[in-house]
Amino acid sequence: MPTGDAAPDSQSQPHAGASSVSYENVTKRYEGSAEPAVDKLTLEVAAGEICILVGPSGCGKTTAMRMVNRTVEMTSGEIRIGGHSVRDRDPAKLRREIGYVIQQVGLFPHRTIAQNIATVPTLLGWPRERIRARTAELLELIRLDPELADRFPAQLSGGQQQRVGVARALAVDPPVMLMDEPFGAIDPINRERLQNEFLRLQAEIRKTILFVTHDIDEAIKMGDRIAVMREQGRVEQFATPAELLMEPATEFVEDFVGADRALKRLALMRVRDISLWVAPLATAGEPTAAVRAKLDSPEVEVRYPLLVDAARRPLGWLSERDLRAETVPERADSPLGPVLELDDVMRDALADLLQAGVQYAAVVDGAGAVAGILSVEIISEFLASPGAKQDELEAVERPK
Ligand SMILES: Nc1ncnc2c1ncn2[C@@H]1O[C@H](COP(=O)(O)OP(=O)(O)OP(=O)(O)O)[C@@H](O)[C@H]1O
Ligand SMILES: [Mg+2]
Structure with a gap:
């Protein structure tokens, strides 16, 4: 019967600097909107795991994610990082501390790759030598040729820019990373490569990652756990990929996962x-x-x-x-x-x-x-x- 190849314990341990994230009854009501964008969201993300938020457009994924670093302020409820309320943190500091990768990558066009990666360390006033060392380390981590460090973003491919975006988010070794459709703009072939690379990277860094996508296949591939959401951030099911595929909790999840879920299950198994x-x-x-x-x-x-x-x-x-x-x-x-x-x-x-x-x-x-x-x-x-x-x-x- 299944032998599995359970990884040694050390691999499943979160990175020392990874923190859990918990949402407790979190509601966001944008001004002028009758309905809340996110209504009483409760969700527990374990340290060192990739948690995927997946669901239809407008269901509140980005809103839910952005309340973590307070780029969107929650209306009520509580979000804790490593047990500490985000409300007690200075929003500007929180933003720097938490890695954030957005869909359009958002590199600064007039700054070099090295300067982009060093954005937060520079803001924090790190000494030049430390910044240089960290930048070199990150370039190696994302396997980008150090020669590209002095180029500008437009001189890189979309996939390379995306990796720089990840390096920038990782610069100060954040306890939590927020990734909003990070591979959404990349063509399918390169997307697959970036996904694989990112999983390899995550095996090393073991960060807590909130990852938004609307692609269920990406969710299944990348997620340790997946929250399937519908309108107003309502979580229909929060489960491992295998559980989702084998026991969809509701019809909505079943539809979302798709008719070919038997085949998808095979993607999770080895001979x-x-x-x-x-x-x-x-x-x-x-x-x-x-x-x-x-x-x-x-x-x-x-x-x-x-x-x-x-x-x-x-x-x-x-x-x-x-x-x-x-x-x-x-x-x-x-x-x-x-x-x-x-x-x-x-x-x-x-x-x-x-x-x-x-x-x-x-x-x-x-x-x-x-x-x-x-x-x-x-x-x-x-x-x-x-x-x-x-x-x-x-x-x-x-x-x-
Ligand atoms: N700044 C804002 N002001 C008012 N309403 C907003 C604002 N941002 C988002 N909304 C609304 O909140 C709801 C949730 O939006 P959100 O961006 O979180 O959805 P999403 O799940 O990320 O969607 P998508 O998959 O399209 O990115 C939507 O109805 C949206 O119109
Ligand atoms: Mg969004």
């Missing part, structure tokens, strides 16, 4: 999280009678054996003709087809099977040795079985 079929193995020179006996075993679901070398690395599928000889030949009659890895994401593995037009394929471990067989049938039965939910939940509980 190692599912029970594979036993692979009947054969090595060159072995008597075929012994191999036939393996095929007859009740555990074996495939009709042909897999030829492997001495290290159990797969070479090809033996055919009926191969099995008519006395001993197993050196070469298999049928090609090996796709070879999957235990670490492959299940959705990619399924795509490989479908693309190759095969019903099943060999799965290998990190050393390249056969670990079992994955089939389209296993995947579809898994998605259909009621017992799957619990296994799956255990298998995909983060950290990523």
